[in-house]
Amino acid sequence: MQEERQLPKDERQRLVASLVERLRLGTQQDLLEALGSAGCVVTQATVSRDIRELGLVKTRDPLGRMRYDLPNRNGRLDPRETLATLLAQFGRQAVAAQNLVVIHSEIGSAPAIARALDRSEHPLVVGTVAGDDTCLVISADARRARELAAELAAAIR
Secondary structure (H helix, E strand, C coil): CCCCECCCHHHHHHHHHHHHHHCCCCCHHHHHHHHHHCCECCCHHHHHHHHHHHCCEEEECCCCCEEEECCCCCCCCCHHHHHHHHHHHHEEEEEEECCEEEEEECCCCHHHHHHHHHHHCCCCCCEEEECCCEEEEECCCHHHHHHHHHHHHHHHC
């Protein structure tokens, strides 16, 4: 079971954005429960305020179900731009270990980082595996992993 804690507003709102990106959340109750599952204790009033301040909009997913979505998502961004934004906002550290790169990030953001890396079709990336706050990136060899780790670490700074 995840430890419950209160997060500062900016971290909580980044978590809300990450959850909205990754999950189909159609109600404030869905969002409240997703935050609770991530160990973030909030009230319904806080969720309502975060929705308003983040400018979340209700849209329909491809199956016609209602869900919250982030604003300005009409056109798809370049995957490399998305990756750079995610690393700058949520990344904490990128280190090489043999042919692997371990990216530590804020809670809930690793799947989005892994997805952005996969979509970017980066020539140094063979594949990714994501947990909640850690992303494992596989490179072909140790030299490429060190090169990739340096590139990702620079984007984090």
